[in-house]
Amino acid sequence: MLNCKETTKLISDSLDRKLTFRERMGLWLHMMMCSLCRRFRSNIIALRRRLRAIIDPQKLVDANTPAMSEAARARLEAAIKQRMDDSV
Numbered sequence: 001m002l003n004c005k006e007t008t009k010l011i012s013d014s015l016d017r018k019l020t021f022r023e024r025m026g027l028w029l030h031m032m033m034c035s036l037c038r039r040f041r042s043n044i045i046a047l048r049r050r051l052r053a054i055i056d057p058q059k060l061v062d063a064n065t066p067a068m069s070e071a072a073r074a075r076l077e078a079a080i081k082q083r084m085d086d087s088v
Contacts, residue, residue: 002030007037011044 007030
């Protein structure tokens, strides 16, 4: 049985690659019992959707969410660039 740390890693991995059958079954079993990991999955999917919308506002899936202003986008891009420069 997977623990929450392993489950969140698989959730993240599943966004980038196809999970094996064994990984999918372990993930499914854990998610059936763990509301925190279900919430994590929901949040990570929403975050990914929002980040894609920043890159291309036309891809915004949720039409009720306003697009980011150009000023806010510039501030966010500068903050991300600064964070990446700091981590190097």
